[in-house]
Amino acid sequence: AQSVSQHNHHVILSEAASLELGCNYSYGGTVNLFWYVQYPGQHLQLLLKYFSGDPLVKGIKGFEAEFIKSKFSFNLRKPSVQWSDTAEYFCAVDGSSNTGKLIFGQGTTLQVKP
């Protein structure tokens, strides 16, 4: 069965610090990979996605992620976080022939201190 693991459950950073959130997945076939963000009181929004091609993908708000197939990883990065990045971050995998059926990681709570 597919699974997604996020290593960091709660991250606290100061503004301008760099961010890297880990995500590993378990699936032997072709996967589509996503990072979603959920701001307090809001619904899930897509940060970025990987389907194929360049393994380094850039998303909105300065986020990027790198797909490393050999490590089954899709880590999220941002060089300099802002207080407004405080949110819950979810890594997700769609390994079901791109139907939109997603398996989510446990989520990482990011708290950025001003």
Add this chain to the structure above:
Amino acid sequence: GAVVSQHPSWVICKSGTSVKIECRSLDFQATTMFWYRQFPKQSLMLMATSNEGSKATYEQGVEKDKFLINHASLTLSTLTVTSAHPEDSSFYICSARDPGGRTEAFFGQGTRLTVV
């Protein structure tokens, strides 16, 4: 991006009653929609896949008689929590992917269900 709308955003009901939650794709047709459940401070757990014109596919451990799903049109799926109990209190979220080209799933704003 595509819009998926859920209604209601929150609902409080008494134990033993049933509650219906609607999920609509507003600017695209979705033959497939997905229902997730999110407990506080936890991730989203896929409950079922809603298939237009046919039976829903439930994930292991999800009671199909408890969580009735109907996908009667290409833009509407409903989740009915039957004979609700306090342990059914949760945040329910639907999603759909536009098969016409956009590659990511779009999520509704979620429904907060509280059973008292």
